[in-house]
Amino acid sequence: MKTMYNKELVGTAKCLRKNMTQEEKHLWYDFLKNYPVKFYRQKPIGDYIVDFYCSKAKTVIELDGSQHYEEKEIVKDKIRTEFISKYKIKVIRIPNDAIRNNFDGVCVYIDNFTTFFLNKTGNTSKLALFLIGACFFLSMLLTNDVALIVLVPFSIGILNRLNRNDLLIKLLVLETIAANMGSMMTPIGNPQNVLQFKRRLA
Numbered sequence: 001m002k003t004m005y006n007k008e009l010v011g012t013a014k015c016l017r018k019n020m021t022q023e024e025k026h027l028w029y030d031f032l033k034n035y036p037v038k039f040y041r042q043k044p045i046g047d048y049i050v051d052f053y054c055s056k057a058k059t060v061i062e063l064d065g066s067q068h069y070e071e072k073e074i075v076k077d078k079i080r081t082e083f084i085s086k087y088k089i090k091v092i093r094i095p096n097d098a099i100r101n102n103f104d105g106v107c108v109y110i111d112n113f114t115t116f117f118l119n120k121t122g123n124t125s126k127l128a129l130f131l132i133g134a135c136f137f138l139s140m141l142l143t144n145d146v147a148l149i150v151l152v153p154f155s156i157g158i159l160n161r162l163n164r165n166d167l168l169i170k171l172l173v174l175e176t177i178a179a180n181m182g183s184m185m186t187p188i189g190n191p192q193n194v195l196q197f198k199r200r201l202a
Contacts, residue, residue, distance in 0.1 A: 127162075
């Protein structure tokens with residue numbers, strides 16, 4: 001997969017920021033620019049420049065004019081969305097008509113969507129910390145091997161359900177480190193610890 005940031009599109013992105021459509025200006029200056037969570041306008045992502053992007057919520061907002069409902073453009077937009085989705089980014093498409101005729105409703109929709117995925121990201125982080133901590137403390141009572149045998153399959157299943165397989169390798173590495181550290185804290189955490197504790201007591 002190509003890197004998400006594409007330096008070759010920076011110049012084009014700057015040009016697009018200076019020449020935004022009326023609908024893009026309305027959404028940017030009257031809502032997104034001062035939104036509590038930072039949004040970027042005309043942001044390069046891979047081979048494309050998206051209208052608006054929030055990195056914390058991993059969300060892209062695309063404003064669609066009437067040409068986007070032509071058959072060729074529908075196909076192009078589908079390919080574009082599939083490409084962006086490879087980076088675990090959600091894409092929401094909003095018709096220009098909605099910006100013009102129901103701006104307040106659009107703002108509420110964006111706020112609800114962004115808040116939902118921010119909460120989901122926060123909950124995922126808390127869950128990851130819990131699993132790492134569980135490996136640490138469980139390995140003190142059992143052994144590091146047993147702790148990992150119990151918790152690794154559980155961790156894989158949870159991340160699959162949350163569609164966060166991008167975190168899998170990092171989480172498993174941290175769980176392994178935590179299990180090894182925890183197993184050093186008690187005589188039963190690791191078979192070798194018994195010998196070490198016996199020598200200390202002798």
